[in-house]
Amino acid sequence: MKNLIIPKDYKSLLCLDQTEKAIKLIKDQFQLHLSADLRLKRVTAPLIVMKHTGLNDDLNGVERPVAFPIKALGDDKAEVVHSLAKWKRYMLGELKVPAGKGLYTDMNALRPDEDFTNIHSLYVDQWDWEKTITKEERSLDTLKKTVKQIYAALKRTEYMLEENYPSIKSMLPEDIYFIHAEELLLQYPDLTPKERETKVAKEFGAVFIIGIGGEMANGEPHDGRAPDYDDWSTPTLNGYKGLNGDIILWNSVLEIAFEISSMGVRVDEEALERQLKIRGEEQRKTLMFHKKLLAGELPYTIGGGIGQSRLCMFLLKKAHIGEVQSSIWPDELKEKCKESSIFIL
Template sequence: MAKLFIPQNYEPLLNLKQTEHAIKTVKDHFQTALSAELRLRRVTAPLFVMKGTGINDDLNGTERPVAFPVKEFNDQQAEVVHSLAKWKRMMLADYEIEQGFGLYTDMNAIRPDEELSNIHSLYVDQWDWERHITPSEYTINYLKYIVKKIYEVMKRTEFIVFERYPHIKPILPEDITFIHAQELLDKYPDLTPKEREDAIAKEYGAVFVIGIGSTLSHGEKHDGRAPDYDDWSTPTSKDQKGLNGDILVWNPILERSFELSSMGIRVSPEVLSKQLEIENCSERKELMFHKRLLNNELPLSIGGGIGQSRLCMFFLRKAHIGEIQSSIWPADMREQCKANKIILV
C-alpha cells in the first residue's frame, strides 16, 4: 500500500457538505488577501507547455512530466506543467509589471511519480505567484519580509475559518521562526532531513527553513531544488547559503511537519550560470527561458507556490488530502480510509 497514516480516533470536524463550503471560504479569502498583501494581479496560466523550451519546472530533476504529441505541431511533444516557477517570471516581463507589483495564478498539475500518501496526490493545485523586485531587495532580509507577509495572510485565513466554524480553534503561533538548513543540521545532527523538519516544526509551530538546494557541511543537501529558478547558492553569511526556503507548520492531526509553501528569490543571470555549473547542466543555457534570462530580458523577482489543497487540509484539520480534492487512490487506501472515518471525495 502507498504510505498512509491513520490518526488515532480521527473524527472529521466538518461533514462533506460543510467541507465543500469551507474549502470555498478558505480559497476565496486567502487568494484575495494574498493579492492585496503582495500587490499581485491575477493572470491565466497554461496547463501545458512545449517540451524543450526550458519553461517547465523540473522539480528535483527526476520526476517525469506527463507528455503528449500535438498533431498540429507535427507531433512535437507538449508537457503538463509541474509548476510555473519560470513561466511566471517571463510573464512579469511580458505584462511589463512594475517593481513592487506582481502576479498570481491558479496552477494545476499532474505529477505521476508522486508517492501517494496523506499529503501527496497525483493532482497538484497551488497558487503560483511572482513579484518584481529591485536589485537592493535581492537579500535575505527581503526574503524574510515577504515570508512574514504571507504568514500574516495565513493567520488571517485561519481566523476566518474560526469565525465561521468556532469548533476549529486557531493553532498557528503569533510569529514564524526562521532557521537555515545548516543550523537545523547542527541542531539535530543525528536526524534525517524529514525528522529535523518534524522536530523544529513541533518546537515552534511555524518555521521557514532557508537554503533548500545548497550543500550543507556534511556534503549533502537538505532537499533538492532545481538550479534555474531559486537562488540557493548565494552566501548569506560566512557559512550559510540560500535565498529560498519552505514554510512548514506543525500538523497536530498527522503529528508531523507540514509544508504549505516553497518560495525564494529567483536566480540572477550570474547565479543561474553558477548553479547550472554546480549541477552539471550548463547545456540548459541554450533553452529559450535560460537565454532570455542570461540576456537580461527578465526582471529580478521573488516567487513561490502555495498549496491550495494543503492549505485547506491544514485549516480544516483533515487527515488526508483526498478529503479536499478529487483524485485517484489505490483501492486498499480508500477502504482503509473509509474504515477510519476518512472519506475521500
Template sequence: MSKLIKPEHYEPLLTPKQTEQGIKLIKDFFQINLSTELKLRRVTAPLFVLKGLGINDDLNGVERAVSFPIKDMGEAKAEVVHSLAKWKRLSLAEYNIEPNHGLYTDMNAIRADEELDNLHSLYVDQWDWEAVITPEQRTADFLQNTVKRIYSAILRTEYLTCEAYPQIKPFLPSEITFIHSEDLLKMYPDKTPKEREDAICKKYGAVFLMGIGARLSNGEKHDGRAPDYDDWSTESEPGKPGLNGDILIWYPVLNRSFELSSMGIRVDPKALLKQLEIEHQEDRKELFFHKKLLNNELPLSIGGGIGQSRLCMVLLHKGHIGEIQASIWPDDMRKECESWGMPLI
C-alpha cells in the same frame, strides 16, 4: 501504503457539505489577502507548455512530466506543467510589471511520479505567484519580510475559518520562526532531513526553513531544488548560502511537520550559471528560458507556490488531502482511509 499515516482518534469536524463550503471560503479569502499583501494581479495560466524550451519546472530533476503530441503542430510535444516557476517570470516581462508588484494564478498540475500518502497526490493545485524586485532587494531580510506577510495572510484565513466553523479551533502560532538548514543540521546532526523538520516544527509551530538545494556541511542537501529558479547558492550570510526556503508548520492532526509553501528569490544570471555548473547542467544555457535570463531580458523576481488543497486541509483539520480534492487513489488506500473515518473524494 507504508507511508500512510493513521490519525489518532480522528473524526471529521465538518460534514461533506460544510467541507465544500469551507474550501470555497478559504480559497476566496486567502487569494484576496495574498494579492493585497504582495500587490499581485491575477492572470490566466497554462496547463501545459511546449517541451524543450526549459519553461517547465524540473522539480528535483528526476520526475517525469506527462507529455502528449500535438497533431496540429507537426506532432510537437507538450508537457503538463509541474509548476509555473519559470513561466511566471516570462509573464512578468510580457506584462511589463514594475518593481514591488507581481502576479498570481491558479496552477493545476499532474505529477505522475508522486508517492501517494496523506499529503501527496497525483493532482497538485497551488497559488503560483511572482513579483518583480530590485537588485537591492535580493537579500535574506527582504525574503523574510515577504514570508511574514504571507504567513499573516494565512493567520487571517485561519481566524475567518474558525469564526465560520466554531468547532474548529486555531492552532497556528502568532509568529513564524526563521532557521537555516545548516543551523538545523547542527541542532540535530543524527536525524534525517525529515526528522529535523519534524523536530523544529514541533518546537516552534511554524518555521521558514532556508537554504534548500545547496549542499550542507555534511556534504548532503537538505532537499532537492532545481538549479534554474530559486537562488540557493548565493551567500546570504557567511557560510550560509541560500535565498530560498519552505514554509513549514507542525500539524497536530497527523503529528508531523507539514509544508505549505516553497518560495525564494530567483536566480540572476550569475547565480544561474553557478548553479547550472554545480548540478552539471550547463547544456541548459541553450534553452529558450535560460537564454532570455542570461541576456537580461527577464526581471529580477521573488516567487513561490502555496498549496491550495494543503492550506484547506490544514485549516479544516482534515487527515488526508483526498478529503479536500478529487484525485485517483489506490483501492486499498481508499478502503483503509474509509475505515479510519476519512473517506476520500
C-alpha cells in the same frame, strides 16, 4: 499503504457539505489577503507548455512530466506543467510589471511520480505567485519580509474560518520562526532532513527553513531544488548560502512537519551560471527561458507556490488530502480510509 497514517479516533470536524463550503471560504479569503499584501494581480495560467522552451519546472530533476506529441505541430512535444516557477517570471517580463508588484494564478499540475501519502496526490493545485523586485532587493531581508506577509495572510484566513465554523479552533502561533537548514544540521547532525523538520516544526508550530537545495557541511542538500529558479547558492550576510526556503507548519492531526509553501528569491545571471555548472546542466543555456535570463531580458523576482489543497487540509484539520480534493487513489487506500472515518472525495 505503508505511507498511510491513520490518526487514532479520527473524526472530521465538518460534514461533507460543510467541508465543500469551507474549502471555498478558505480559497476566497486567502487569495484576497495574499494579493493585497503582496500587491499581486490574478492572471490566467497554462496547463501545458512546449518542451523545447524550458519553461516547465524540473522540481528535483528526476520527476517525469506528463508529455504528449501535438499532431498539428509535427508531433512536437508538449508537457503538463509541474509548476509555473519559470513561466511566471517570463510573464512578468512580457507584461512589464514594475518592481513592487506581481502576479498570482491558480496552478493545476500533474505529478505522476508522486507517492501516495496523506499529503501527496498525483494532482497538484496551488497558488503560484511571482513578484518583480530590484537587483538590490535580492536579499535575505526581502525573503523574510515576504514570508511574514504570507504568514499574516494564513493567520487572517484561519481567523475567518473559526468565525464561520466555531468547531475549528485557531492553532497557528503568533509569529513564524526562521532557521537555516545548516543551523538545523548543526543542532541535529544524526537526524535525517525530515526528522529535523519534525523537531523544529513541533517546537515552534510554524517555521521557515532557509537554504533548500545547496550542499551543506555534510556534503548533502537539505532537499532538492532545480538549478534554474530559486537561488540556493548565493552566500548571505551570516555566511550561510541560499535565498530560498520552505514554510513548514506543525500538523497536530498527523503529528508531522507539514510543508505548505516552497519559495525564494530567483536566480540572477551569475547564480544561474553557477547552479547550472554545479548540477552539470549547462546544456539548458540553449533553451529560450535560460537564454533570455542570461541576456538580462527577464526581471529580478521573488516567487513561490502555496498549496491550495494543503492549506485546506491543514486549516480544516483533515487527515488526508483526498478529503479536500478529487484525485486518483488505490482502492485499498480508499477502503482503509473509509474504515477509519476518512472519507475520500
